[in-house]
Amino acid sequence: MDITLLTPRGRLDAAGTRPFEAEMKQHIAGGRVRLLVDLSETTYISSNGLRVLLAALKETQTRGGALVLCCLKPRLAEIFEMSGFDRVFEIFSTRVAAEKSFDA
Secondary structure, eight states: OOOEEEOOOEEESTTTHHHHHHHHHHHHHTTOOEEEEEOTTEEEEOHHHHHHHHHHHHHHHHTTOEEEEEOOOHHHHHHHHHHTGGGTSEEESSHHHHHHHTTO
């Protein structure tokens, strides 16, 4: 089964999250439930962005898939830690390590 790579850019806030959420929903609806979200180009994530990621994580798991994150910048890593989401998501420092996690 293929891994679907998503690379959101800029801010995942109220406005920036909408197109990203639509893209994820489209992939999941199409049966692509092994999602790798590379956050190297994401500069900020709000509670809206976290909510969208959490909803996608639950939906992929319900369908027998997974959603993993990689390449968080220090500020994003801090937001995930403060919110406790670093314990909810599998987070990898590199895309290669994230890709390998799907084979484990």
